[in-house]
Amino acid sequence: MGEAPLNSLRMVQLIVTPSNALADEPVSIRATGLCPLQIVTIKATLKDEKDNVFQSKAFYKANEAGEVDLEQTPALGGDYVGVHPMGLFFSLKPKKAFHRLIKRDVMNSPLCISLDLYESVNILETVTIPSKASQRVQRWFAGPGVKREQIQEGRVRGALFLPPGKGPFPGIIDLFGYIGGLIEFRASLLASHGFAVLALAYFAYEDLPEKLQEVDLGYFEEAANFLLSHSKIQQPGIGVISTSKGAEIGLAMACYLKQVTATVCINGPTTITSLPLRYRDLVVTPIEHALEWIQIHVSGAVRFRHTTQYLQNKLYSQNILPVEKAQGKILFIVGENDECLDSKLHAQRAMDHLRRHGRSSGRMLAYPGAGHLIEPPYSPFCFASWQSVLGQPMCWGGDPMAHAAAQEHSWREIQKFFRQHLLQSGRKL
Incomplete structure (x- = not known):
C-alpha cells in the first residue's frame, strides 16, 4: 500500500475561545491542522433578528506548522489586510444595502456568528465549496445576574x-x-x-x-x-x-x-x-x-x-x-x-x-x-x-x-x- 497524502492525515480545526462571551469581549481565533504555508479563507456569517444576513471574510497563509492565529497572522486580503484579531467581527457587512445591525432582545438570546474555514481563496464566490472546519460563536449583551x-x-x-x-x-x-x-x-x-x-x-x-x-x-x-x-x-x-x-x-x-x-x-x-x-x-x-x-x-x-x-x-x-x-x-x-x-x-x-x-x-x-x-x-x-x-x-x-x-x-x-x-x-x- 502507498502512503496516505499528508493532508489526509491532518484534522483541520477552527478553535475560538471563548465561544460564549459578552459582545464587547475579544475572542481568540486559531486554525490548526493545515498544510504548511497553505492559504485559506475564514468567513463569518450572522443573521439578525429579522433574518438580515451580515458577512465578512479574510484570507490567511498558514505558518510552517500549518497554523493560523488571528492575533499574529496578517490577513492577506478580503475585507481587511493586516493583523486584526477581531477583524471578522467589525468587518461584518449587510448583504442588503443600508442595513444596520442592532440587537433588540438583549436578555434572552445572543448574536450567533458562524465561522467557517475554506481550503482555498474563492474571491468571486461563484462556486459553492464545503467548509473544512466550522465554529459557532455566541455574543451576549447582558452578563450573568443582570x-x-x-x-x-x-x-x-x-x-x-x-x-x-x-x-x-x-x-x-x-x-x-x-x-x-x-x-x-x-x-x-x-x-x-x-x-x-x-x-x-x-x-x-x-x-x-x-x-x-x-x-x-x-x-x-x-x-x-x-x-x-x-x-x-x-x-x-x-x-x-x-x-x-x-x-x-x-x-x-x-x-x-x-x-x-x-x-x-x-x-x-x-x-x-x-x-x-x-x-x-x-x-x-x-x-x-x-x-x-x-x-x-x-x-x-x-x-x-x-x-x-x-x-x-x-x-x-x-x-x-x-x-x-x-x-x-x-x-x-x-x-x-x-x-x-x-x-x-x-x-x-x-x-x-x-x-x-x-x-x-x-x-x-x-x-x-x-x-x-x-x-x-x-x-x-x-x-x-x-x-x-x-x-x-x-x-x-x-x-x-x-x-x-x-x-x-x-x-x-x-x-x-x-x-x-x-x-x-x-x-x-
Whole structure:
C-alpha cells in the first residue's frame, strides 16, 4: 500500500475561545491542522433578528506548522489586510444595502456568528465549496445576574438594567438619536460592567409621540429624578451617555439639570438643531439645516457634515448650548471622519467656550478616521444606513480599521470616566 497524502492525515480545526462571551469581549481565533504555508479563507456569517444576513471574510497563509492565529497572522486580503484579531467581527457587512445591525432582545438570546474555514481563496464566490472546519460563536449583551426592569413611571418610558449585587450602583441614562424607539444594547452591556443604566425612549415608543416635535427637557429631568429615587442608585448625581441627536439632548441635560454630574456626548452637536428645546419657561429655537449645505455620497446616502458652517456665524450664538453652566464633567467623543456632522468642530467650540469661562470640566477624545456611529467594541462598522425619520439613507462615514480602534479605546475611556465621576470616594467598582 502507498502512503496516505499528508493532508489526509491532518484534522483541520477552527478553535475560538471563548465561544460564549459578552459582545464587547475579544475572542481568540486559531486554525490548526493545515498544510504548511497553505492559504485559506475564514468567513463569518450572522443573521439578525429579522433574518438580515451580515458577512465578512479574510484570507490567511498558514505558518510552517500549518497554523493560523488571528492575533499574529496578517490577513492577506478580503475585507481587511493586516493583523486584526477581531477583524471578522467589525468587518461584518449587510448583504442588503443600508442595513444596520442592532440587537433588540438583549436578555434572552445572543448574536450567533458562524465561522467557517475554506481550503482555498474563492474571491468571486461563484462556486459553492464545503467548509473544512466550522465554529459557532455566541455574543451576549447582558452578563450573568443582570436584571431588566420595564419602566412606565409617570411619563418616563424605557428599560432599567441593574447589575447583580446589592448596590447601590452608579446610575446612567442612555440616549440614542433620531432612530426613535427603545435601544438597549449599550445599556445592558454597561450594566454587565457594574453600572445601573436606564435605556430611555423619547419618541416612537409605546404612548410617546410618534414624531418628535420639540425636545421637552422636563421629560429627561423626570427620568433623572426617577433614576435617583431608585433604591439601587447611588447618590448624589447620575451620568448620561448619548449619541447624535441624543448627545445634543445629553449636553442640554448637563447644562440645565443639576442631577447630571457626568456626561458622555458621542458625535453630537453643541447647538440646538432642527427642533426647539423647551425647559420650563425657556425655549431655545433651533438652527435649520439649509438644503444647499446637504451633499449626497456616491452610495446615494445623505451627508450632513457640511451643514456646520453656521458655527462661524455670530447670529447663531443664541442657539448654542451654554456649556459653561454645566455643573458636572463632560466627555466629548468625536470621529474626525463623521459624515453626519462635523462633530469635532462642535466639540472644539464647546471646549474653547469652557476655557474662556475658566472651566476645566470638559475633555475631548478625537479619533482620526472614525465615523459617526461609535458603538461598543467589535460592533460591525456601519458606513451608511437607512434613516426612518428622514426616509432615506444617511452617510455616517469612517474608515473601518480606524473606526474599530476608536470603538475599543473609547469604550474603555467611557467606563473610566463614569467610575471616576460617579463613584463616591472610597468605593470601587
